[in-house]
Amino acid sequence: MEVSSLSKMGALLVLLLVTLTPLALGQGNRGGTRVGFYRSTCPRVESIVQSAVQSAVRANPTIAPGLLRMFFHDCFVNGCDASILIEGPSTEKAAGPNSLLRGFEVIDATKSQLETACPGVVSCADIVALAARDSVVQTGGRSWQVPLGRRDGLVSQASDTANLPAFNDPISIQISKFADKGLNTQDLVTLVGGHTIGTSACVLFSYRLYNFNNTNGPDPDINQAFLPQLRALCPNGGDGLRRVALDTGSVNSFGSSFYENLRNGRGVIESDAKLWSDRRTQRFVQRFLGGRGQTGSRFNAEFGRAMVKMGNIEVKTGRQGEIRRVCTATN
Numbered sequence: 001m002e003v004s005s006l007s008k009m010g011a012l013l014v015l016l017l018v019t020l021t022p023l024a025l026g027q028g029n030r031g032g033t034r035v036g037f038y039r040s041t042c043p044r045v046e047s048i049v050q051s052a053v054q055s056a057v058r059a060n061p062t063i064a065p066g067l068l069r070m071f072f073h074d075c076f077v078n079g080c081d082a083s084i085l086i087e088g089p090s091t092e093k094a095a096g097p098n099s100l101l102r103g104f105e106v107i108d109a110t111k112s113q114l115e116t117a118c119p120g121v122v123s124c125a126d127i128v129a130l131a132a133r134d135s136v137v138q139t140g141g142r143s144w145q146v147p148l149g150r151r152d153g154l155v156s157q158a159s160d161t162a163n164l165p166a167f168n169d170p171i172s173i174q175i176s177k178f179a180d181k182g183l184n185t186q187d188l189v190t191l192v193g194g195h196t197i198g199t200s201a202c203v204l205f206s207y208r209l210y211n212f213n214n215t216n217g218p219d220p221d222i223n224q225a226f227l228p229q230l231r232a233l234c235p236n237g238g239d240g241l242r243r244v245a246l247d248t249g250s251v252n253s254f255g256s257s258f259y260e261n262l263r264n265g266r267g268v269i270e271s272d273a274k275l276w277s278d279r280r281t282q283r284f285v286q287r288f289l290g291g292r293g294q295t296g297s298r299f300n301a302e303f304g305r306a307m308v309k310m311g312n313i314e315v316k317t318g319r320q321g322e323i324r325r326v327c328t329a330t331n
Contacts, residue, residue, distance in 0.1 A: 032317055033147035037126075042118035045148075049127060052110040053134040056103070061252045064135040065198025066102030071132035072191065072310070073098055074125070076181060077160045079314025081153030082124035085327040088156070095158035097166075100201060107131060111327045124327035125150035129311050136303070139197050141254035144304030147311065151321035154330050167204045167269045171278040174271060181313050183306075189275055189284035190306040193299060195246040196258035202233070203240030205269045210236050221273045223265030230268070244268060256299040259288045 038045045056063045074084040077092055084092045085107060092098060107127055114122045126148045137143045165177050178188040208219040209231050218227055226248075233244050245251035246268050247258040258272075262285055267273030275281040288299045322331055 033149040033312060033315055035145045035147050037148035038118070038122060042114065042121045044117060045114060045122050045126075046130060046146075048113050048117060049110055049130040050134050050137075052106060052113065053131050054138055056106045057135065057138040061139075062199070063103045063106060064139045064252070065194075067106065067128075067131045067135040068194050069198065070101050070103055070107075071128050071307075072194065073101065073161075073164060074128055075310050075313045076164050076177075078153060078155065079316065080125055080129060080150055080311055081314075081316050081321060082128055082150075082324070082327060083153040083156040085124055085128070086156035086330065087328045090158050091156040092158060092161055093156070095161040097161050097164045103131070107327055111324075115325065120323055120325070123150050123152045123321075123323050125152050125315075127327070133304075133307065135197075136194075136254050139252055139254040142300035142304060144308065147308060149315075149317050151316040151318070152324045152327075152330075153316060153321050165271065167200070167271050169271045171274050171281055174274075175280065181310070183310060183313075185280060186284050186302075187306045187309060189281050189288075190299070190302045191310060192272060192275060193256070193258050193288070193303060195269075195272055196250055196256070197252060197254050198246055199243035199251060200246050200269050201240060202238065202242045202244060205230075205244075206234045206236070206238075206240065208270055208273075209234060219270065219273070221265060221267070221270075221277050226264075226266045246272065254300075256288050259285050259299070263289060 053063075053067065070084060071080070073092075074080055074082060077083065084098060084101075085104065087093055093104070107124065110127050110131065111122075111124055114127070126146075129146050129148070129150065133144060133146050163177060163180075165174055169177070174188055175185055178184070178191075183191070208222060209227065210216075210218065212219040222230070229248075230244070234242060248261055248266055248268075250257045261267060262272060262276040265273075265276075267276065275285055288302075325331055
């Protein structure tokens with residue numbers, strides 16, 4: 001009897017383990033981001049964000065690239081946790097690499113609307129992720145499904161922005177910085193394609209036009225026919241804050257023309273231009289050049305995929321972080 005009872009008890013324990021293990025794994029999966037996260041708690045979240053972004057971009061087209069860059073800069077510093085939104089003299093928002101970003105007021109206004117509709121439910125981190133997607137759509141890019149469920153971070157330090165990809169990073173450094181976040185070289189080339197919309201300040205690339213690497217001449221990667229145009233926009237000693245399109249002829253239109261400009265020596269900032277001159281990245285640029293009719297479609301599909309991947313960098317979920325009441329400060 002005792003042996004029989006022990007056998008039954010053992011069998012029962014095995015059955016419980018077999019039954020509970022998938023449940024435990026399922027709970028772990030539910031702790032991550034997923035499409036439809038707010039389906040029951042705040043079903044209008046996507047339409048509210050979309051409407052806010054649409055109105056803002058129609059009023060000021062420069063908001064679209066600002067919101068897209070904001071998501072990128074947020075995810076690359078301690079994960080996609082809206083730490084870039086926290087205000088203060090030594091926060092990420094105050095750091096040099098983020099000083100020229102635009103669109104913060106759009107996020108704040110959207111959060112206010114969502115707090116009215118669904119108090120304490122939607123994170124600022126998820127608002128930033130959705131706003132980035134909607135900015136692409138508003139400028140002609142293809143939409144994608146955004147997994148949600150991020151929580152807001154509690155820490156924001158300007159010093160942490162030091163490892164953001166920089167305008168003058170060589171390709172080896174760019175590849176390394178992306179790899180540190182779990183992103184490969186294809187992801188790098190794809191995500192930098194977000195520069196198809198937006199501008200750069202002259203101060204970030206004018207050194208390429210006049211005295212590149214102390215040569216008293218321009219960066220040889222710049223197309224000689226393009227050089228006079230850039231010099232006219234950014235004269236030596238001129239206004240360093242003047243804005244110049246990163247994708248000539250397509251500043252407000254999302255598409256693959258950015259890569260055509262790279263191939264033609266019309267990359268504006270050095271880190272972009274190097275994507276074509278370095279073999280490790282050039283092969284991915286060539287994929288987006290492809291055949292006629294396929295180029296834009298391929299880039300749009302890959303961009304959405306890469307954005308989802310980037311959007312899951314070091315996310316805080318479950319009981320990590322918090323849901324801020326306002327995006328500019330922790331609770």
